[in-house]
Amino acid sequence: MSSTTMSESVRAGRPFHVRAWPVAIGVLRFAGVVITTFLGLLAVTFFIGRVIPVDPVLAVLGDRAPASAIERTREAMGLNLPIYQQFFIYVRQALAGDFGTSVLTTHPVMSDIARVFPATIELATLGTLIGTSLGIPLGVLAAVKRGTLLDQLVRIIGLIGYSVPIFWLGLLALLVFYAKLGWVAYPGRIGIAFEYSFTPITGLYLIDALWQGEWEVAVDVFRHIILPAALLGYFSMAYISRMTRSFMLNELGQEYIVAARAKGLSEARIIWFHALRNAAVPLVTVIALSYATLLEGSVLTETVFSWPGLGLYITNSLQNADMNAVLGGTIIIGSTFIGINLLSDLLYRTLDPRTRA
Amino acid sequence: MRPLLHVDDLKVSFPTRSGLVEAVRGVSFTLGRERLGIVGESGSGKSQTGRAIMGLTPPQARISAARLEFDGIDLLSAPPKLRRSLRGGRIAMVLQDPKYSLNPVMSIGRQIVETLRTHENVSRKVARERALDMLAAVQIRDPARVFDLYPHEVSGGMGQRAMIAMMLVAGPELLIADEPTSALDVTVQLEVLSILDRLVADRGMGLVFVSHDLRLVSSFCDRVLVMYAGKVVEEIAASELGNARHPYTRGLLNCMPTLGTNRHPLPVLDRQPEWRL
Known part of the structure; x- marks a missing residue:
């Protein structure tokens, strides 16, 4: 073989020097x-x-x-x-970050948003964490145990997540876990006992409380956030597990899985390392999309749980024809969406060598 | 010399909605440290024979044999753990198209190292050295560079050499090559074949070469099994292929056009139902 065919046979993909242009x-x-x-x-x-x-x-x-x-x-x-x-x-x-003054609160819209948005971020992030950490393993198991009882169970859980309205499930959850069982705290972000003594730094109460070593506050905040976050997490899990299942089924049918078996790798390594690592590429987009949906769309959840977040703020402003606040909130949500898309794009590139320039 | 592989009355069948599909219906052969070709058309059961030996038959399939032995190990009754350690360690398999059979998100080097470290307890550094040596052995000129490339960054021929390196790095005694050159350009085919040929000879491996290309098999192997509808219709030394007796083998041979003769019309392959029996 001549040296020219040799160098041609490696596509001019990633040479040693980084091409700046x-x-x-x-x-x-x-x-x-x-x-x-x-x-x-x-x-x-x-x-x-x-x-x-x-x-x-x-x-x-x-x-x-x-x-x-x-x-x-x-x-x-x-x-x-x-x-x-x-x-x-x-x-x-x-x-310049100037969305005018809110008629309802008489504060600049931007400072209102700076106050309420962290509440939404905290809720959506915890929800996404719950949804992802449960949804991916469930989806993987459903794909591996395809057609078994477990697979059916995951599908039913997913179906409920798809079809039941969140405000109804929220009210039901409040009735059971707050009113009847008393496991969680009442709607709102923080107990009345701490509301005026606690000074947040970042606005993410859970982190602030832990940062300041206020254990009692942290526990109280956790008891408030866990129910709405679990609910959002459930909906996110339904979506993520379903997508994980279908991505995994696709990957498990590929030839490189046969090759991995022919190499003598363990099933666990083939599933969790080879197949999931490939399925992770499209999953990034799914998770980002689900996170963005929670950030913008938790209006109903925030209403049911009296969560003082962006969704509740926009709803209240809308009902009072406070357009500066509504438009300001819309821009912030839109920008967040752009930001998350950007992030998932970057992550996509790091995960999939084929998309790197 | 003791044969490496005994296959006696191997049967593989798949239950489907419309009944049992018998892919392999009683294949028997023994293999020493030699090159055995298995030829046949699509669906003749040649690939499933190879996969049954590897233990890569899909879980829903039914598999049975009077004897399926590798180096004295009864493969059908061997515990899964032993079979796994055989796969890649002592019996390896090269698949058809490197575009699909290499993991797209892992660098070539890591995939080779993975095979080695699955079967041998070696340090990362040693594994890397051995992988580089293996890449050099499949005649890749710049192993250190190719080590870090991803499968999509190399050509088909280079990918197939990486595949061979990945499968041979742990030093198997038997290699099943399932149409290893069908996805490659004709010029590259010969290069890959000569690399495979040398490695098999140097390491004294047994080779099962599954292909639909009769000419390729006859020039490359010592012995040829011709399969039709899940059965071996003829077993013949590769050099004797011109004197094949079975009408199906003759039919296959006649389908190959030769230069300088009248090629119109090309003969149509004759498939008699009684050969299925």
Whole structure:
């Protein structure tokens, strides 16, 4: 074999030196996608703000204000300017983190969000942790024991997670675990006894309490969060286990699994190392998607459990026509979504050598 | 010399909704440290014969044999743990297409090291050395570089050599090659075959070469089994293939066009139902 065919037979994939240009172009393209998506998000929220039948001037002044005052406020708010100028101002303010003042709370929307968003993050993160740590093993077992009772059981659990509305299951869980059994604390984030003595740092109460060594508070916070988190975790588990099962079935049917058996590897290593490692690539996207859904979509859970998070904040604002707060919250959720997608994209690249440039 | 492998009346069948499908229906042969070719068309049971020896028959299949012995070990009654240690350790298997039979998310080197460390208690450093030596033995010129490449970064021929390295690194005595060159370009086929040939000869391994390519098998093996519908219809020395008696073997041979003769029309393979019996 000549040396030319030899070097050709290795595709010009990853040479020893890092080629700087493709990496730079990749980063630029990435940044371009993120910026475009974010501008799109701002455009959509701006548009929503203009088409809803709530006059922002009247929302501030009330509908009995004299016409001259209304006109003056309208000019002060820049609503008399051409629409493209309004959008430009809107984008500039949004980029500076200024979403205006909430009519309901009279605080800047941004500081409201900084207060309520950690509550949602804490709940969604714990929910995703529960869902992932249970969903992946269950999905793997269901795939390996395909067609057995265990497989059926996992499918039924998944089906319930898919079809039962979360607020109903939430109320039921409260009735059983709080009202009847008394295992968990009442709705809310923290007990009244600690609410005013406890000063959070990050806003993630569980971490704050542990950080400050306030064990009693930590236990109380845990008793509050565990039920809603378990509920969200259940829904996330239903989704993740189902997807894990189908990804695993696909991987277990591949030829490299036959090769792994021919090498004499143990079943455990073949399943948990070879097959799951390959299934992990698409699973990253599934988990990220599920996490994003919990972050944006726990409105019902937050309502049922009086959880002072972003979902509850947006719902309350919406009911009071507090559009600054609604749009600000929407932008934050949208940005989080973009961020999580970005993260899962990066993780995807590290997990799958085929997607590396 | 004592034969390495005894196969006597091997049967493999799969229960399906429409009844029992008999893939292998009573195959018998013995194998020393020699090269045995098994040829036949698709569905003739040649691959399932190889997989039965490996112990890679799917769990729903039924498998039976009057005798299935490797080096004095009764394979059918051997405990799963022993069979696992045989696989890759003493009996190895090369699969058809390296594009699918190598784990896409593991580097080639790690996959070779994995086989070695499954069967021998060696340190990481020693395992790496041996894997590099093995890559050199399959005539990869730059083993240190290929060690860190992923399967998608190498060509088919290189991938198949990596596959051979992965399967031979633990020093097996018997190699089952299941269509090892069918997925490769013709020029690369010959390279891979010559590498395989040398390794088998140097290490004194027994080889079962499963293929549908009669010409390839006759030039590469010592002995040929011709299978049809799950049975061996003819066993013949490779050099005697031109004098094959069974009409099915003759039919297969006649299907190969030769240069300079009238090739129109090509003969159609004759399949008599009585050969199935």
